[in-house]
Amino acid sequence: MGTLADVTTQGFGGPRQSHLARRLPAWLQRAGASRQGVLTAMLVVVSLLVAVGIVVARRYVPVSSIILLMLLAGYLLRLRGTVIVCALVVVEVAVLHFSGLAVYTPGMAVVQAIALVAVLRLARRQDRLGLRGAAGNVMLVDLRDRLEAHGSVPPLPAGWRVDHALRAAYAEAFSGDFLVAARPASGRMLEVVLVDVSGKGQDAGVRSLLLSGAFGGLLGAMPREDFLTAANDYLLRQDWDEGFATAVHVAVDLRSGDFWVASAGHLPAVHRHAGSGTFEVLDTVGGPALGIVPIPVFQMHAGRLLPGDVLMLYTDGVVETPGADLEIGIDRLLGVAERVVATGRGGAEAVLDGVRTGEDDDRAVVLLHRE
The missing domain is CATH 3.60.40.10 (PPM-type phosphatase domain)
Structure with missing residues (x-):
């Protein structure tokens, strides 16, 4: 089974982009990054893109996209990577809210907080069992x-x-x-x-x-x-x-x-x-x-x-x-x-x-x- 990058590029870019996507994680791993590190880095980049999208393209990137990102982190990553992505999400939400770049109602804040706690609890439980992200569910x-x-x-x-x-x-x-x-x-x-x-x-x-x-x-x-x-x-x-x-x-x-x-x-x-x-x-x-x-x-x-x-x-x-x-x-x-x-x-x-x-x-x- 290919990586997340393989699936994405095969769907939108054809063989050349798929080959590039396969080469990129391999290059990162040779540089000392693990597969979990690669996935964490990818989700960090995606979270930054989501934050930018909420500001410049709010019609197409709603604030609720943050919840989907946290769920994806909990599904793919182990505890350390999940904590990194969730911490970055919290910082982004705080910056967007207090700078006035995005409007967060109390209800939206409560829902995102509940999602954050649920994702971290799930990641902690999987880590205690020694399960590695999505592969643990397959096991x-x-x-x-x-x-x-x-x-x-x-x-x-x-x-x-x-x-x-x-x-x-x-x-x-x-x-x-x-x-x-x-x-x-x-x-x-x-x-x-x-x-x-x-x-x-x-x-x-x-x-x-x-x-x-x-x-x-x-x-x-x-x-x-x-x-x-x-x-x-x-x-x-x-x-x-x-x-x-x-x-x-x-x-x-x-x-x-x-x-x-x-x-x-x-x-x-x-x-x-x-x-x-x-x-x-x-x-x-x-x-x-x-x-x-x-x-x-x-x-x-x-x-x-x-x-x-x-x-x-x-x-x-x-x-x-x-x-x-x-x-x-x-x-x-x-x-x-x-x-x-x-x-x-x-x-x-x-x-x-x-x-x-x-x-x-x-x-x-x-x-x-x-x-």
């Missing part, structure tokens, strides 16, 4: 896409289906809940792990990405009874300040329907029996959360999915309500599942809609169907 999108890709379920044979829905707190792009699924080369087994990382939203997004990649490598590569132990060892090695996670691991024999469930501090799985129409809350609670105990013990619950049965996994955001007992939340979830899943009126998304918990926590539901 965040790539991380989010990678996390979603890790949660894709491999193709399953006829008669089996996995439906899942994940929603981040406050509809953010990143979630502390994630799903990883694997089907080993033999094709007979399907393994699924639903994880709830400590924290929520963007705060847990990086940890979710790291753990989903690691768990994806472990899943299906070792005996099912060893997975949670290996995942716990990996989490302990990270030495994170807030580094624990709950997880529920399911292994299913796609020929016989036999399944095994083990939990690491996670809420119990639910087995819907098609024959009786009942929902059984499985006794899978007992193992500690991942990343807390050096040598944990995880017990596996064994069962069998018959045609029409459903195995439901979920995270605490689905059933927890401030001030209410957790069992009440599970009962509410079972009631929704009976109306939605048992009747075939919807899937995981419909379950989340029916539970109607708050938006202040990550939520996930996984439905494993044997049809």
Whole structure:
């Protein structure tokens, strides 16, 4: 992808100007200027041109152009460059106002001040994350896409289906809940792990990405009874300040329907029996959360999915309500599942809609169907 100068000159000046625009940043970089320095210098020049335009061509360059310039600085530059451009803008506005060259109403001044504070806060946050201007936004999108890709379920044979829905707190792009699924080369087994990382939203997004990649490598590569132990060892090695996670691991024999469930501090799985129409809350609670105990013990619950049965996994955001007992939340979830899943009126998304918990926590539901 070219620089801002490349895009501008290709649009208005043709090949010769485009070549010159490519040569100019390279010359500046050889003289010791970084790409951020080049962009900062370009925006400084643009800000001066905008100030001149406000004076001599006010009809075509309105005072509000200053806001657009600050937003552009916040999008392209790191904190230092953004501060330089914003400081210059403040000086220009003061000179234009007190010299009488431009008229600023109180409302315009308030709007520009709010824009200035917002841009600086955004630049400071990106700088703390180590993100470089616009490239940082591209990286965040790539991380989010990678996390979603890790949660894709491999193709399953006829008669089996996995439906899942994940929603981040406050509809953010990143979630502390994630799903990883694997089907080993033999094709007979399907393994699924639903994880709830400590924290929520963007705060847990990086940890979710790291753990989903690691768990994806472990899943299906070792005996099912060893997975949670290996995942716990990996989490302990990270030495994170807030580094624990709950997880529920399911292994299913796609020929016989036999399944095994083990939990690491996670809420119990639910087995819907098609024959009786009942929902059984499985006794899978007992193992500690991942990343807390050096040598944990995880017990596996064994069962069998018959045609029409459903195995439901979920995270605490689905059933927890401030001030209410957790069992009440599970009962509410079972009631929704009976109306939605048992009747075939919807899937995981419909379950989340029916539970109607708050938006202040990550939520996930996984439905494993044997049809």
